[in-house]
Amino acid sequence: MKCHLPKLYLLLSLILCGIILIFEKNISPYYYQVIVYIGINIILASSLNIINGFAGQFSLGHAGFMAAGAYTSAVITSSMHISPGSLASYPAFLFSLICAGIIASLFGLMVGIPSLRLKGDYLAITTLGFGEIIRVIIQNLDFLGAARGFTGIAKLSDFFWVFGIISILIFLVYNLINSTYGKGFLAVRDDEIAASAVGIDVTRYKVIAFVFGAFFAGIAGGLYAHFVTYINPSQFGFLRSFEIVVMVVVGGMGNIIGVIISAAILTILPEALRSIAQYRMVIYALLLVIIMLLREGEFLGGRFNIKRLWKKSPAET
């Protein structure tokens, strides 16, 4: 089953792409938007999964990387006056996304370095603070629109861009994690001392995880900016980071498929609960608690187990 996963994913996404292509004109803009949001959240959650799940560095600053990418790409395409649909728009958008990734990964590098000295809660707080710093800086930069936000971004991203990037990301992550080099991340997460004792350069792995994760968060930011066409700093607050962390935790830290599924479900859930607007957040929170109780195991997890509701966890017994 394990080795068929990438092929299965590729097949499914091809089918999905086909369906969307045929029905693109018929899908209501609302559903289309939800689908794109799912995709963007999959990129965000999967990229955070590299940092939190694989390398075991608890980071709460993902929205900061996303913001860095969103603004970078928005500035680039806006200064080039790209009009959607023109032939030049495709390479220009791709270029802006790559720049978004690079700038975000530079920030990733900056956060990755304190992570070498900090652990657990301290690291979480530091990364949280760092994400907020990025946001506050943007809020005070007039050429980025400050608190008013950045308007008039060309609508360049669509379903195909988003799912194309997902495919690349999943392909990379999957191959990485099944290589000896990539297993180094899991080793670092399990035990840093043992990892260095077998010759793993722990420092390098942690920094790479942050750089790689931030790169894709930056791209997700770029995709987002060019889909909503208007961004402002408040869209990238710590609640955003928190949402992404929840997706990773619910999907199972380090579980590639689990995180994709949970990103999709947790994007749809609040939308589906719109009809009962008042109780929406209450139910959302309640469902989160139930999902966490039902989940079994952390790493090999993602399997649902009803018994978990009344049985004690192995750690407690």
Added chain:
Amino acid sequence: MLEIRNLHVHYGAVKALKGISLAVGSGQIVALIGANGAGKSTSLRAISGIADVSSGEIIFDGIDITNKPPHVIVFAGISHAPEGRMIFANLTTRENLEMGAYLRKDKGEIRKDIEYLFSIFPKLKERINQPGGKLSGGEQQMLAIGRALLARPKLLLLDEPSLGIAPILVKTIFQKIVEINKELQTTILLVEQNAHMALSIADYGYVMETGEIRLHAPASELAQNEEVKKAYLGM
């Protein structure tokens, strides 16, 4: 092969090593014994680069490796099976072993070495696809030793390989250590609480006390030493 001169290590204000000197000759098994907190594990950690050295020198094969990063030291040929069998709980037995060969590129040889290791520790073969965290204490110990061996070290640092092992298995573990030493020509620096066993397989022994080397002599002599007998052999 390994020479330590006047080594000092501090953990913050705690002086764990206060100027120890010792030597390990090529092909030997050298035992390092002493009470809890004497600084045995710290000595190994300093050699493998996990603990910071504040002064002194560690020379391996004529090269100064003091305060080099751990991965450089592994590459130089020193492999450390840390105290408390820090295996990778979420990786399978096989993956744990493969991680031991992390710096090696010779895939075919690695596979052979894993097979060889299974001939030493058949129990591990039965657990090959189980996550390391689900192995029993003794199996984890074998895995920790095996993982350290897969780096094909010239010098193997073993920290309390008998810790938490059933008495009946302790003997086996020590037999395996001798086997590794003889068949693979791996030099071994062995830290042990079980002084009796350690001295029975070692060529040379050092006795540590509160961060210092108290005594050192050929292992057979140490085993006869009255002081050692009283303090560490319970006689």
